[in-house]
Amino acid sequence: MYHNKRSAVSTVPNEDPIRVGFIGLNFSRGWALKTHRPAILQLSSQFVITAVYDENEQMATNTIQQLKLVHATPFSSLELFSSFQHVDMIVVSVQASKQYELLMPLLEFSRRNSNLKYLLIEWAFASNLQQAEKVYQASAIRGLQTVVALQGRKSPYIQRAKELIHENHIGGINSIEISCNACWYGYERPRKFADGMFEMGSGLDLVTTTFGHTMDLLQYITGSYFSKINGLVFNNIPEQMLVDDSGRSMGRTSAKTVPDHLLFHGCLQRGNVPVSCTIKGGKPTKKFTKNFIIDIHGTRGDIKIEGDAGFAEMSNLVLYYSGTRVNDIPIAGANGHPVHPSLDQGKEFMEVYHLRNYDAVHGNIFRLYQSIADFHFNTKNIPRLPSQFIMQGFEFEGFPTLMDGLIIRRLIDSVYKSNLIGATLDVSHILQFPSSI
Amino acid sequence: MSVPTYSLNRCNEITRHFFESFGRDADFVSRSPGRVNIIGEHIDYCNFSVLPMAIDVEMLLAVHVVRGSTSIELKNADPKFAPRCFDIPLEASIGIDPALSDWSNYFKCGLLVAQTLCQETGQPMKDIGMQVFCQGTVPTGGGLSSSAAFICATALATIRAVKGPKYVISKQDLTRITADAEHYLGVNNGGMDQCASVCGEKDHALYVEFKPALKATPFPLPSSVRFIIANTLVVSNKFETAPTNYNLRVVECTIAASVLAHTHGVSLLGEKTPGNLRQVIYTLCERAKDTEGTAIQKDALDKIDEEINKLQYALNLVEETLGSRSKGYTMLEASTALEMTPEEFTREYLTSFPVRFHLLQLYLRARHVYSEALRVLQCLRLMTNVYSTSTDTQKFLRNFGTLMNTSQTSCRDNYECSCEETEQMCSIALNNGSLGSRLTGAGWGGCIISLCPDKESVARVKRALIDEYYNEKFPKISSSELDAAIIVSKPVAGSALYEYL
Numbered sequence: 001m002y003h004n005k006r007s008a009v010s011t012v013p014n015e016d017p018i019r020v021g022f023i024g025l026n027f028s029r030g031w032a033l034k035t036h037r038p039a040i041l042q043l044s045s046q047f048v049i050t051a052v053y054d055e056n057e058q059m060a061t062n063t064i065q066q067l068k069l070v071h072a073t074p075f076s077s078l079e080l081f082s083s084f085q086h087v088d089m090i091v092v093s094v095q096a097s098k099q100y101e102l103l104m105p106l107l108e109f110s111r112r113n114s115n116l117k118y119l120l121i122e123w124a125f126a127s128n129l130q131q132a133e134k135v136y137q138a139s140a141i142r143g144l145q146t147v148v149a150l151q152g153r154k155s156p157y158i159q160r161a162k163e164l165i166h167e168n169h170i171g172g173i174n175s176i177e178i179s180c181n182a183c184w185y186g187y188e189r190p191r192k193f194a195d196g197m198f199e200m201g202s203g204l205d206l207v208t209t210t211f212g213h214t215m216d217l218l219q220y221i222t223g224s225y226f227s228k229i230n231g232l233v234f235n236n237i238p239e240q241m242l243v244d245d246s247g248r249s250m251g252r253t254s255a256k257t258v259p260d261h262l263l264f265h266g267c268l269q270r271g272n273v274p275v276s277c278t279i280k281g282g283k284p285t286k287k288f289t290k291n292f293i294i295d296i297h298g299t300r301g302d303i304k305i306e307g308d309a310g311f312a313e314m315s316n317l318v319l320y321y322s323g324t325r326v327n328d329i330p331i332a333g334a335n336g337h338p339v340h341p342s343l344d345q346g347k348e349f350m351e352v353y354h355l356r357n358y359d360a361v362h363g364n365i366f367r368l369y370q371s372i373a374d375f376h377f378n379t380k381n382i383p384r385l386p387s388q389f390i391m392q393g394f395e396f397e398g399f400p401t402l403m404d405g406l407i408i409r410r411l412i413d414s415v416y417k418s419n420l421i422g423a424t425l426d427v428s429h430i431l432q433f434p435s436s437i
Numbered sequence: 438m439s440v441p442t443y444s445l446n447r448c449n450e451i452t453r454h455f456f457e458s459f460g461r462d463a464d465f466v467s468r469s470p471g472r473v474n475i476i477g478e479h480i481d482y483c484n485f486s487v488l489p490m491a492i493d494v495e496m497l498l499a500v501h502v503v504r505g506s507t508s509i510e511l512k513n514a515d516p517k518f519a520p521r522c523f524d525i526p527l528e529a530s531i532g533i534d535p536a537l538s539d540w541s542n543y544f545k546c547g548l549l550v551a552q553t554l555c556q557e558t559g560q561p562m563k564d565i566g567m568q569v570f571c572q573g574t575v576p577t578g579g580g581l582s583s584s585a586a587f588i589c590a591t592a593l594a595t596i597r598a599v600k601g602p603k604y605v606i607s608k609q610d611l612t613r614i615t616a617d618a619e620h621y622l623g624v625n626n627g628g629m630d631q632c633a634s635v636c637g638e639k640d641h642a643l644y645v646e647f648k649p650a651l652k653a654t655p656f657p658l659p660s661s662v663r664f665i666i667a668n669t670l671v672v673s674n675k676f677e678t679a680p681t682n683y684n685l686r687v688v689e690c691t692i693a694a695s696v697l698a699h700t701h702g703v704s705l706l707g708e709k710t711p712g713n714l715r716q717v718i719y720t721l722c723e724r725a726k727d728t729e730g731t732a733i734q735k736d737a738l739d740k741i742d743e744e745i746n747k748l749q750y751a752l753n754l755v756e757e758t759l760g761s762r763s764k765g766y767t768m769l770e771a772s773t774a775l776e777m778t779p780e781e782f783t784r785e786y787l788t789s790f791p792v793r794f795h796l797l798q799l800y801l802r803a804r805h806v807y808s809e810a811l812r813v814l815q816c817l818r819l820m821t822n823v824y825s826t827s828t829d830t831q832k833f834l835r836n837f838g839t840l841m842n843t844s845q846t847s848c849r850d851n852y853e854c855s856c857e858e859t860e861q862m863c864s865i866a867l868n869n870g871s872l873g874s875r876l877t878g879a880g881w882g883g884c885i886i887s888l889c890p891d892k893e894s895v896a897r898v899k900r901a902l903i904d905e906y907y908n909e910k911f912p913k914i915s916s917s918e919l920d921a922a923i924i925v926s927k928p929v930a931g932s933a934l935y936e937y938l
Binding site: 038042357366 | 538
């Protein structure tokens with residue numbers, strides 16, 4: 001677990017901290033308050049919030065006062081916020097449906113801020129592939145280092161699984177099964193959610209969110225993209241029962257046009273590995289099976305990642321491993337000829353990796369910020385570290401960028417396309433730029 | 438008993454470093470020593486009593502309290518530990534990432550438990566920041582519990598920062614809150630280290646009991662006695678190797694306890710976690726007492742003898758119950774022995790902390806724990822006799838040393854937590870005048886402790902270790918490295934504060 005040794009890594013740089021401008025930070029509610037804010041507090045010598053944007057100026061001012069952001073200036077003009085010189089990194093933490101209309105002018109206005117280096121955007125960063133391609137292009141032309149919050153890549157369980165496969169503990173991958181739960185798309189839904197969230201095209205749905213995060217993690221763990229895929233998308237629950245905050249039925253229904261089930265299968269480019277995936281919309285949750293499972297079968301061992309909640313990117317998981325390591329198997333017989341060991345030979349190791357006190361909601365986002373700081377200040381003293389990179393791909397170091405996000409976006413688009421035309425699609429050209437899909 | 442306060446004048450070196458680092462004077466210094474376990478290894482988490490002492494190496498924290506701030510700035514005299522700076526959230530508790538190996542995590546553990554105590558006593562930590570300069574002489578990864586010394590010094594400093602210089606901090610409170618602090622990092626230790634660091638007393642060994650309550654009783658040692666604590670320089674970070682070493686042993690002991698309980702029809706209900714090896718044997722003995730009247734322990738001379746009887750009974754039970762599988766249990770065999778499915782077994786025993794194994798050595802681990810607990814009691818009996826009767830000191834020390842040597846054999850063969858270097862150093866020490874030599878702390882490297890009856894034997898053992906171990910194995914070792922590797926110590930006092938008086 002080399003990646004986790006940090007005592008000698010300095011988090012107090014000789015330079016000034018990265019100045020952060022926030023869109024979507026609110027003093028009383030929201031994801032950014034719960035996750036981004038604590039992460040920045042823990043890295044207070046590397047990040048400082050210098051600007052807060054809100055359409056409502058009073059709201060921005062209140063947020064700054066309540067959270068005691070003593071270095072921050074409030075903005076209600078996107079233009080002034082984007083061109084504010086005292087910002088090195090802009091964080092956009094708003095719903096996917098609002099990202100595009102914010103990001104396109106923001107990128108344009110930000111040309112007047114010569115200090116701006118980073119743009120951190122929440123997944124899914126746009127409502128559809130066309131918008132996502134445009135956001136990607138605009139940010140590439142603007143020359144920013146982008147970060148996309150596919151924070152599951154920073155989960156210690158995902159990294160441990162990646163490490164086990166990378167160090168050849170399960171041999172070649174034979175097959176993979178995945179099942180998970182998208183939470184909000186079952187028979188009932190809490191009334192506090194806006195109806196718009198359940199309309200097709202909002203950028204938030206079972207395929208985009210749950211499938212997107214999960215498949216990004218699978219590709220990251222295995223170190224491979226897909227070559228062929230096939231998807232069947234269902235909407236068997238066009239009307240959901242509304243429930244109140246304590247889960248009691250309110251006797252009313254509301255329409256839903258987003259999917260409530262996905263059947264997906266495909267094969268990984270590397271090793272032509274069959275992957276089978278089923279995503280359940282939401283409630284009721286499964287009675288006899290965990291709600292999140294990635295089950296990886298190899299020639300010499302298995303890895304299984306399980307969770308109670310459906311979202312791998314923000315829940316505490318358990319990783320199981322059992323298998324034989326290469327160096328546990330004798331490689332030469334008595335006569336000097338190599339021995340081909342049977343699959344059952346060698347010492348079988350069992351590993352259960354679970355961190356009882358790991359807070360994944362905070363922890364994964366914290367680790368994402370930590371990797372941004374590691375890159376910016378080159379805290380690990382990597383020689384000839386470039387000033388920018390296009391994508392993380394399957395590296396341990398670094399962080400996911402808009403390009404990594406775009407690849408997942410293209411996969412999601414292919415899933416819908418496959419469902420629409422009822423065919424298996426070749427997606428091996430998914431990495432091409434510009435996209436030809 | 439409360440944590441004593443001394444004059445800050447004694448801490449000139451660290452206060453000077455503090456001034457150089459932060460450009461202002463420190464308000465106070467908090468100190469907590471390392472500890473060495475004389476005997477009773479790997480039994481604290483089974484709740485059996487142990488016999489440690491605080492030693493002459495320590496963690497010092499020089500602190501300036503910043504009112505109206507929420508920032509913690511940490512600097513360390515050792516460049517291996519890079520500076521840290523973080524803010525305490527206004528609304529939530531501080532985040533600790535148990536998957537990272539980071540020195541500031543230990544600080545955060547101490548901070549967190551102290552915050553909780555302050556909250557409980559009606560004075561929450563609000564708008565108080567700290568600038569902290571840390572300077573330690575406890576070798577890290579040497580089994581002398583640098584982590585506990587750091588956590589205890591941090592908790593003490595935090596309470597002092599929040600409550601002010603007049604507040605009296607009791608040793609009991611400090612021990613109680615720090616005992617579990619490392620659990621936030623996924624290290625499942627028993628509380629001995631913190632207890633010894635906080636409660637240490639000059640010239641006394643500490644008899645530390647965990648049940649019915651965490652308690653340290655000091656016992657005087659003969660004044661001529663010296664302990665040599667010598668580092669193998671094989672670094673063992675308890676945190677980083679926990680899945681195959683430390684935590685795995687904890688898990689093996691728990692499973693062994695469950696198999697013993699299950700086989701003999703004992704129910705270990707009433708605890709949050711599955712029962713431990715102490716609980717099994719106490720429950721069984723209680724039951725035997727009930728069915729056989731008062732016959733079993735009627736002739737016991739005193740409480741120690743009664744306990745000794747229980748442990749001898751336990752050792753027989755281990756032979757009888759687990760002896761047939763002395764080569765170890767696979768996961769499937771262990772779950773079968775408990776009449777559980779592998780899934781139930783995994784959930785119950787393997788998900789508390791990350792573990793990695795080939796076989797579970799239930800027989801060997803249980804045999805070590807019961808025999809080691811027995812040796813602690815035998816030492817205790819020697820110590821209670823030495824002053825009450827006219828037993829001569831030499832005989833006492835020889836007997837004591839023998840028990841230490843048997844402990845080493847058991848750590849090596851039953852618990853498998855020794856290593857080649859440890860074995861080598863122990864024999865060098867024994868050949869040159871040590872009466873008892875064994876590993877101390879978790880093992881897998883780290884330090885050995887040797888019992889030397891007088892100054893002459895100290896000099897001889899020290900010389901021999903330098904000539905035959907350090908110079909042989911590390912030809913380039915410098916004299917300052919040697920000074921740090923070999924500690925000659927008598928028992929010292931525990932945690933303390935240094936203030937402007």
